[in-house]
Amino acid sequence: MLQYGVGFSEKSKTGSDLEKRVLSRSGSYPAQGLKEMTSIIRPFRDAELVSLCHLIHKTIEVCYSGVYPERAVEFFKDYHSENRILERSRKGEILVIDRHGDLIGTGALVGTEILGVFIQPEIQGHGFGKTIMNELEKRAGAEGISEISLSVSLPSRRFYEALGYELLEEQFLDMGEGQRLFYWPARTTIRREDRQ
Secondary structure, three states: OOOOOOOEOOEOOOOOEOOEEEEEEOOOOOOOOOOEEEEEEEEOOHHHHHHHHHHHHHHHHHHHEOOEOHHHHHHHHHHOOHHHHHHHHHHOEEEEEEEOOEEEEEEEEEOOEEEEEEEOHHHOOOOHHHHHHHHHHHHHHHOOOOEEEEEEEOOOHHHHHHOOOEEOOOEEEEEEOOEEEEEEEEEEEOOHHHHO
């Protein structure tokens, strides 16, 4: 069973507590051989750009290859390029999950949209994605946002449905040469208690 301990130590742009310590206790981290992992959710720093881009691109390669055609995989990598990550950081807020100096997850809030949510493939399914989504939703609520939107990829569909996101009509982008990138626009309402 996954358990979390929480502590706060840093102020965000809006003055609310942001750095969140996440303790995960699980005997199911065979790749790392860890029984306890201590991670921190905190704001992204520009100096981490290369590491963050590497995490995102590795996750795309592992999770999207074989599910999407090659051109779609390359589209995702371009959509999450270093320049686009920096642009996202300037327009909104990017959070990272830091485990002893290594980035293992990320997500961004830009306006009313959550995007760029990626968790290191080896540790997916252990609650880190849900934890960063909860933090992003709380941030949105604190900014007075009542509805969040995002785009859902094929590999992440069950994850967002489990979080209660309403998937709208399936869409696709034409990648050329008969290749398509299918996705769903999705939305959820921020709970009232998260907006206080």
